[in-house]
Amino acid sequence: MNRPDDIVREMLEGMALAFPDIIRLDSQWNNVYRRYRKPGNRVALVCGGGSGHEPAQAGYVGYGMLDAVAAGHVFTAPPAPQVLAAINEVANDVGVFVIITNYTGDVMNFGIAIKMASAKGVKLDYIIVNDDVSISDISKRRGTTITILINKIAGAAAEEGWSLEEVKRVAQKVLDNGRDIGVALTPCILPTTGKPTFELAYDEIEFGIGVHGEAGVKRMKYIQSRELAKIMVDAIADDLKLQKGDEVALVVQGTGGTPYMEKFVFYRDVRMYVESLGLKVFTSWIGEFFTSLDMQGARVAILRLDDELKRLLVAPAYTIAIRTPGIVVS
Amino acid sequence: MNRPDDIVREMLEGMALAFPDIIRLDSQWNNVYRRYRKPGNRVALVCGGGSGHEPAQAGYVGYGMLDAVAAGHVFTAPPAPQVLAAINEVANDVGVFVIITNYTGDVMNFGIAIKMASAKGVKLDYIIVNDDVSISDISKRRGTTITILINKIAGAAAEEGWSLEEVKRVAQKVLDNGRDIGVALTPCILPTTGKPTFELAYDEIEFGIGVHGEAGVKRMKYIQSRELAKIMVDAIADDLKLQKGDEVALVVQGTGGTPYMEKFVFYRDVRMYVESLGLKVFTSWIGEFFTSLDMQGARVAILRLDDELKRLLVAPAYTIAIRTPGIVVS
């Protein structure tokens, strides 16, 4: 790290230097666009949010996924004028679809930007993603991993030339059939303050965390990976009312500082438990998709699939973090 | 984590469950083989070492890279009989090429296994990788990231049907032209003991670390990413006697617990400094390639390229961690 205030810009510069064929950086706003614009008769997808969740969201800009990302400061929703600039950059005749994670700041800033863009005649629609099952009040549920699956599936639909209404319909289907839950074994350290976001004893697990290093919904004693897998999968399966025989996609990820080894041990436990419930695993993503800086922890997400979702999930994509077919873990 | 003693087996089980099309696990020995054997008239590549460095080495088994990996316990070289089993599994008429990292334990166990296999008439040759520039006594230099580049380049050569002698020649060329260096900002925590491997103050950097959480060659005060990039690149450039105009591959990686953000900021700083020296960056790998459990830190490796190395470096590969063209960061 150099100056904490520069960290987001410098990271985006690094990504643009490494993948100049995929993305382009607007450094006035820290907005990331596709290197090569999509044809104008395709719905454009805009996402964004605070930084510190990498590869979310800049890592998902590219063919088959997003067109524009507004990257805020660490854990801070991007200001409305920045989001507006991203929307304007990709605005076209068929429409812009905006994917918003359900956090007060994101909803406020994206909401203002959408209002301003609509007022100027931009055709758009949006979805507010609230997939985090750890909160019982549904309106308060946070937007986490399902956001990425919406980026992927709605992105594939948009690439195929679907209408704005159809893109929204399939995005809503993903949200209706997908849930996520996370735990932390350590807090994360904010680069801006150099301080951990909460205190956690060595033998404690913070259960139901968000993605911002904020404390979770409850704290529990350390348990084994196997038992943790069960509790987390159960929370999702209950909420989604998963049935024996349902086909699912499984996302098992670290939270930024989780060692590779633990991810695969945990994946094994999740997978074995999911199969013991009679669910069929169509595909698995294992890696880091929506992180919390250097936090050690894990998130599990499950998406119930039908034929339409399956096809779009494995449709071609070419972004920094996800390239199908074949999710690559590194 | 479940039982610490099971962690390696359970991780490998997770990998085999997630990527059944790429690898197959021999759980008697914790050896990992390609799902589909290579034709018998191709040199087979065997690598291995202690675990805790994932994706090294099991993540590199597959088309265009390795044929067999012997995975030891965490940070522990696999026993000689296990290595022997791996060699025997892939032994063929054209030969087995064994890639050994230069650690006492690996050299001893792989050495014994090679002696035993040779005595039984297996045709083989080997290379001991000592690319870690932080140690001045060349015979003591450890094997780190260049191992992966040898896996890639010698693997591509073997896939093309080169002879054992030729595979060894190109592996040696990679070793002669590649160097690595690493730093730690935190120690790593051993799953077996639950203890950190060394003590490090918040504002200190351990310079010239190996990949086992062992302490480095010196300790220094915290400096900015930019200055660190310069010191690390200089150490490699001096040792390799890099000249203006040389073409290079750049590997910038975290050490297992390094957040994504820091990797890209650091990559930007390394890349800008490398270019300021008049070197041409042919390709970059950014991610996690040879880690140290949950350690926060960074490694830089540089490989000087010629046309032969360039071609083999970007040749097709299909493994868990590396799939070319296009290194994917996740």
Place this chain on the structure above:
Amino acid sequence: MDKLNSKDIYDIILLINQYIAENKEKLSQLDAVIGDGDFGTNIGRGFETAVKRLSTVDPSKTDIGTILMIVANALLESVGGASGPLFGGLFINMAMSSLGRSEIDLPEIVKMFTDGFRGVQEVGGGTMPGEKTLVDALYPAVEALKQAANEGKDLLTAFREALLAAEKGVKSTINMVAKRGRASYLGERSIGYQDPGATAIYLIIKAFYDHISHR
């Protein structure tokens, strides 16, 4: 004499920036406990940007509304998070309320703050006192100003009472369960900690009071 002119408002903004900067770490720390720890950094960056932009503005030639609009835009563009729109909404409405005016008296100040408060409420989605947000400092402060104006008190007294009300409001957030924003995820576990947004409102009112009492 018992009015605030453009220069006063200008100097008050500088003072707000100073107070926020001095308390940046503390504000982030408060946010870390029940939120995500970025509040001080973000609101600090916002007022810093505002002051930077104001540095080329001559307050003797500029109306109060324009000065406040510059602040509002700086906050909206550079803060982000929840606080960007919330504090941006506060200052936009205060700006609209004082556009074209080069001085304002207490009843006008009351109106300006009441409008500002409405701006916050709108952005917040109808936030009410008792939900452990900045509204718990802002609402009582505005009420205190209003009452002082109704009772014909002078500017200094009005802001002294507003400051006491804001302080009490900040303290009252400690025992509340958060119902809005990130802290609400904690439910009952949010009890015992002071709201950072309310704390920043207290610093803003304190800048008004300190400026008036020292001029």
Place this chain on the structure above:
Amino acid sequence: MDKLNSKDIYDIILLINQYIAENKEKLSQLDAVIGDGDFGTNIGRGFETAVKRLSTVDPSKTDIGTILMIVANALLESVGGASGPLFGGLFINMAMSSLGRSEIDLPEIVKMFTDGFRGVQEVGGGTMPGEKTLVDALYPAVEALKQAANEGKDLLTAFREALLAAEKGVKSTINMVAKRGRASYLGERSIGYQDPGATAIYLIIKAFYDHISHR
């Protein structure tokens, strides 16, 4: 009477396993400071495996060499790291030296340990005393046994002197600069810490001594 038979060797192996298990954490901790922290876990697993395999062996019907070969193979197969081949090499050579024998006297024991020491040296690449390795405990212990045998001392006295020599050897590693293995990366920074491998050798000699003194 002043001999060791198969049952003695069998019991000594059990005792070694017990001592190593009791000191597992300590051995790993010593390795963490100047190595990678796995030594206790690995050598512990090795002797545990050895003892598990010995559980189906009847020492009254098995020669010393076979018992030690089972130990050697268990160490070679399950320890890994540097210590697997090193301790494996020690026990393989001790086994070869005692194959077919159901009891051995002090001169034979001396020969057995001398052969074992050569095995370690070979695997280690010619390790000499003074390089901060297990050789610094093993070499003086073997020398002490040899001298005691030459002076015609009894078994117990011989092992008492070997134990003292091993203990002194372990302590002497503290002030050495590591020249072999992982600790050698630290150069001068390895001074001040005791070698874990040497410490394990001390525990092995101690098991011999304690068994002999208690039987």
